[in-house]
Amino acid sequence: xxxxxxxxxxxxxxxxxxxxxxxxxxxxxxxxxxxxxxxxxxxxxxxxxxxxxxxxxxxxxxxxxxxxxxxxxxxxxxxxxxxxxxxxxxxxxxxxxxxxxxxxxxxxxxxxxxxxxxxxxxxxxxxxxxxxxxxxxxxxxxxxxxxxxxxxxxxxxxxxxxxxxxxxxxxxxxxxxxxxxxxxxxxxxxxxxxxxxxxxxxxxxxxxxxxxxxxxxxxxxxxxxxxxxxxxxxxxxxxxxxxxxxxxxxxxxxxxxxxxxx
Ligand SMILES: [Zn+2]
Ligand SMILES: [Zn+2]
Numbered sequence: 001x002x003x004x005x006x007x008x009x010x011x012x013x014x015x016x017x018x019x020x021x022x023x024x025x026x027x028x029x030x031x032x033x034x035x036x037x038x039x040x041x042x043x044x045x046x047x048x049x050x051x052x053x054x055x056x057x058x059x060x061x062x063x064x065x066x067x068x069x070x071x072x073x074x075x076x077x078x079x080x081x082x083x084x085x086x087x088x089x090x091x092x093x094x095x096x097x098x099x100x101x102x103x104x105x106x107x108x109x110x111x112x113x114x115x116x117x118x119x120x121x122x123x124x125x126x127x128x129x130x131x132x133x134x135x136x137x138x139x140x141x142x143x144x145x146x147x148x149x150x151x152x153x154x155x156x157x158x159x160x161x162x163x164x165x166x167x168x169x170x171x172x173x174x175x176x177x178x179x180x181x182x183x184x185x186x187x188x189x190x191x192x193x194x195x196x197x198x199x200x201x202x203x204x205x206x207x208x209x210x211x212x213x214x215x216x217x218x219x220x221x222x223x224x225x226x227x228x229x230x231x232x233x234x235x236x237x238x239x240x241x242x243x244x245x246x247x248x249x250x251x252x253x254x255x256x257x258x259x260x261x262x
Pocket of ligand 2 (some may be wrong): 010011014057061062143144216
């Protein structure tokens with residue numbers, strides 16, 4: 001059985017919970033440890049039941065409480081060596097670490113294989129995650145300037161996809177952010193717009209895809225309605241639910257029907 005929940009997502013912090021056949025994982029701990037504990041409790045999950053934490057990159061909205069969480073609950077951290085170094089986690093006492101190079105798969109760990117998918121973003125070694133279990137494929141990718149061919153290829157036929165829909169380009173253009181920040185967000189190493197998210201979703205969804213959850217929405221340059229409208233059009237007529245993750249509250253726990261991956 002596979003279940004997931006976006007505990008929170010946005011520029012003030014990101015964390016995703018995934019449970020596969022009784023094992024529980026967190027992807028990024030960018031909220032405070034207290035918030036993560038509270039939101040896990042809210043969905044009926046004991047923080048002490050987490051089996052490992054995966055870290056995508058060193059930006060504070062992803063790494064904030066990784067050191068507190070992994071030490072408090074004595075769980076291993078799984079990340080790339082470059083991200084570990086860039087995060088300063090050694091100095092913060094995080095020693096129980098498995099290193100996985102981007103482009104490689106962390107195999108046969110508690111019933112899952114996790115592909116560390118390289119992405120285009122302004123960090124040391126940023127990745128998205130594609131998680132394979134016996135009969136499902138779950139993917140999580142935010143903080144991408146643009147989707148590379150590799151990303152579009154790897155995300156195909158997911159049962160569930162958590163994907164960035166960061167901004168509406170018009171809102172970004174007209175908004176109050178300084179010019180340099182606007183440039184950074186819109187660049188090929190920045191964040192994915194709603195339109196580019198929709199184009200990516202169009203390329204990767206199939207009749208296997210039960211959920212597309214839009215994540216990392218900008219509070220200043222996007223609204224849940226605009227993001228939802230832009231991406232929902234793509235899956236019209238398909239048996240696929242499009243949802244939006246919020247910054248300050250967890251999504252429902254989404255449970256996947258165990259389709260067979262061919
Ligand atoms: Zn980032
Ligand atoms: Zn981020």
